[in-house]
Amino acid sequence: MRSIYTFVIGISLIVSLTGCENCGPSSEPLLYLSLSDTVSTALDTLYAFNSKGPLPAQPYTNNGLLRTGSQIVLPVNLNADSTRYAFKRLGRLDTVTVYYRRDFFLQSRKCGYVINLYEPRTGTQAKTSRGKVQSVSYLQNRNSTILSGPSNTGIYLQIRL
Amino acid sequence: MKNWLLLCVCWLVVQTGFGQSERQSVQRPVLIGLDVAKPILSLISPYRTAFRLGEVAVKLPISKNRYLSIVVGYGQVHSDTMYRNILMKLSGPYLKIGTERFMPGGFLLGWHGMAALTRETATYSFRGPTFGEYVATAFDRQRVVVGMEGFFGYQQTLSDRLIFRVSGRATVAGLFGTRSKNEPAVLFVPGVGVALGDPVAVGFGLGLHVFYRTNPRPVAVSQP
Numbered sequence: 001m002r003s004i005y006t007f008v009i010g011i012s013l014i015v016s017l018t019g020c021e022n023c024g025p026s027s028e029p030l031l032y033l034s035l036s037d038t039v040s041t042a043l044d045t046l047y048a049f050n051s052k053g054p055l056p057a058q059p060y061t062n063n064g065l066l067r068t069g070s071q072i073v074l075p076v077n078l079n080a081d082s083t084r085y086a087f088k089r090l091g092r093l094d095t096v097t098v099y100y101r102r103d104f105f106l107q108s109r110k111c112g113y114v115i116n117l118y119e120p121r122t123g124t125q126a127k128t129s130r131g132k133v134q135s136v137s138y139l140q141n142r143n144s145t146i147l148s149g150p151s152n153t154g155i156y157l158q159i160r161l
Numbered sequence: 162m163k164n165w166l167l168l169c170v171c172w173l174v175v176q177t178g179f180g181q182s183e184r185q186s187v188q189r190p191v192l193i194g195l196d197v198a199k200p201i202l203s204l205i206s207p208y209r210t211a212f213r214l215g216e217v218a219v220k221l222p223i224s225k226n227r228y229l230s231i232v233v234g235y236g237q238v239h240s241d242t243m244y245r246n247i248l249m250k251l252s253g254p255y256l257k258i259g260t261e262r263f264m265p266g267g268f269l270l271g272w273h274g275m276a277a278l279t280r281e282t283a284t285y286s287f288r289g290p291t292f293g294e295y296v297a298t299a300f301d302r303q304r305v306v307v308g309m310e311g312f313f314g315y316q317q318t319l320s321d322r323l324i325f326r327v328s329g330r331a332t333v334a335g336l337f338g339t340r341s342k343n344e345p346a347v348l349f350v351p352g353v354g355v356a357l358g359d360p361v362a363v364g365f366g367l368g369l370h371v372f373y374r375t376n377p378r379p380v381a382v383s384q385p
Contacts (some may be wrong), residue, residue: 024245027288052293078287078295104285104297112244113299138187153321 014136016142022150023111024141028075030154031083031098035131037068037161045088049095050077076155078102078115089161094130098157099123116140116153131161189222192324194372196234209241210348213252218370223260230271232257236351244345246285247299253279255352257310269326271315275334277306277352283345300344306352306362308334314368321377326370336360 035043043066046106050054058066066072068089076098077083084097101118118138119125125136137156144150199214206212216234223229237252254277261271283299314328332353337360346359353364 023245025287028291048291051291052289055291057248069380075289077289077292078289079292083292106244106299106345109244109345112246113287115287160322 020144020150021108021110021144022141022149022152023107024114024116024152028078029117030113031074031076032154032156033067033072033074033085033096034156034158035072035089035161036134036158040067040069041089042067043072043087043089044091045086045093046072047086048074048077048143049084049086050080075119076100076117081120092130094128095127096126096157096159098126098136098155100155114141117155126157126159128159131159134158134160180287189225190374190376191222192218192220192228192356192372192374194218194220194324194326194370196368196370198220198367198369199234202266211239213237216368218372220372222262225357226263228261228263228271230257230259230261230273232273235250236354237350243348246287247283247343247345248286249283249348250368251279251281251349251351253277253306253351255306257352259310261312267316269316269328271312271314273310273330274311275306275308275310275332275352277350278346279304279306279336281347281350299339302339304336304338304340306334306336306350308332308362316372317373321326322374324372324374326368326372328366328368328370330366332364332366334362334364336362360380 046055046066055074074085081101082097082099084095086093086095099120101120103116103118104113106112107114117140119136126133135156135158139151139154139156141153142151194217196216196218199216202212203214214234214236216232219231220228221231233254233256235252238249240249250293255275256277257273257275259271259273261269263269280303282301284296285299286297287295289295295334310330310332312328312330314326316324316326319325334350334353336347336350340360347362348355350356350364352363353362354366356362356364
């Protein structure tokens with residue numbers, strides 16, 4: 001009898017962990033930007049070009065101040081294949097541009113159309129007016145598995161200042 | 162479509178004209194009706210879905226208890242957000258022709274063959290609080306609808322000239338035209354209603370018709 005319970009609970013756990021469909025973002029996907037520096041410094045200004053609204057509040061701040069070394073979460077422009085941001089540090093204004101390929105497709109009745117971001121077929125993936133692009137990763141929507149949770153499409157960009 | 166309407170109107174005029182001169186036809190009046198349920202549905206907009214529906218039905222006598230049934234209508238739907246981020250606009254005219262048989266007790270049974278033209282557009286969107294909303298077209302096309310339906314109803318005489326009818330129908334139709342498998346199924350098909358399935362659509366409907374008799378109902382009188 002105990003083995004039946006164990007079997008049912010096990011199946012339920014597997015179904016609950018793997019059966020949930022992840023639809024991904026229903027608004028602008030996110031760019032996770034890491035600006036690393038030898039010494040952590042404050043970022044005075046942060047804005048996006050061609051934006052119509054303000055950038056969302058940053059989840060990772062140090063006493064309310066945004067500093068290098070912490071991850072900056074920025075929305076990606078869905079109406080273009082690139083998004084350009086500006087940040088001011090130590091009195092100097094610099095820009096970061098990230099490039100991507102958008103793929104919209106109908107996934108299911110539950111999700112409707114979903115968006116995935118991929119690296120551009122040609123050309124650069126990211127550029128900056130200061131420092132060096134260390135890595136760019138493009139993540140796509142993924143359902144949860146037994147080993148990992150769901151993930152949403154987004155871009156991870158690391159810049160060494 | 163216009164030619165069909167013209168033909169129907171001509172037939173109706175001819176039938177009505179003969180009805181005035183032939184005693185037999187006086188007993189079998191032409192019925193002209195409006196579906197009053199459809200304007201009500203247009204007003205209430207259930208599930209924030211805006212319906213614009215109208216339907217006219219004409220019943221021409223064939224024999225004692227059989228009528229030729231001609232239905233002309235127009236349907237338009239602007240959907241609320243469905244499938245998470247899709248909006249649909251579906252519209253088109255339809256024509257149904259068939260026969261119906263009056264049964265004892267005010268019941269009736271019939272069938273229609275139907276044809277419709279449907280204009281289907283859909284957009285999907287992603288919210289854009291920072292850079293503005295992203296809106297794209299999922300599809301924009303026209304398709305032809307061909308199908309059949311069976312219906313069952315009950316009618317009650319309101320006066321010498323007016324008849325009230327409640328009817329239910331089940332319609333099956335095929336949608337012919339270009340459609341990619343990667344496009345969402347349509348919510349509504351003119352003449353079928355809120356539909357299940359695409360390109361083979363199944364729909365069920367309830368009709369509330371008020372019919373006008375071209376000839377008044379005969380009244381029994383005692384012979385001297």
